[in-house]
Amino acid sequence: MKKIRVPFFVACLSAVLAMSSCSILPPAESPNIYVLPQSRSAQTESAESQLPWQLRVDTPEATGLLSGSGIVVMPEPGRITVYKDARWSDGAPLLLRERLIDAFLDTHRLPAVTSEDDSMRADFVLAGDLRAFQTEYRNGSPVVVVRFDAQLRRGGARDVLAARSFEVTATPSGVAVPQVVQAFGQACDQLSAQVVQWTLEQGQKAYKPR
DSSP states (O other): OOOOOOOHHHHHHHHHHHHHHHTOOOOOOOOEEEOOOOOSOOOOOOGGGOOSOOEEEOOOBOOGGGGSSEEEEEEETTEEEEEEEEEESSOHHHHHHHHHHHHHHHHTOSSOEEETTSOOOOSEEEEEEEEEEEEEEETTEEEEEEEEEEEEEETTOOOEEEEEEEEEEEOOSSSSHHHHHHHHHHHHHHHHHHHHHHHHHHHHHHOOOO
């Protein structure tokens, strides 16, 4: 039997077309990226109430799913997961750190509020652990839970001057992710207000002019 030779360019074209047909797949869906809603608890203080010390706010420590950017949900006790096709714009610990910094700045009571990303000297450091940043289903309804175990230290030292655990909850208006995100904003506002008040009180008690 006589063999039929296929021209080289025809063979290449056939291969390219075959590869193209194999790659015609539906594009992967990008996750919806959410930011914390803008704070609604901004408040100002008079110049007379300004304090003389500077504060650094460190990114809270976190483990497991809480350390990532997934929007964590507990659909039932003992089971933890994340909402499908949805995530935060940054990791949850960083979101909380930035919310706390904004809350301190909104008071206008401190001359400087920084993070560990800056090299500025600070009289005190606010650090701690993010223990909860999630939606929990209770009796069939979602509840946003944020818990922060705070520690206040003197700048450049490891000794803890004061420690306190803060936990707040907020009820979403529905079960959809955007409604849950709004509740996270409310919870973070409540927690930030409590942490700011406590930190300013404890810092002023411990402050020693140089």
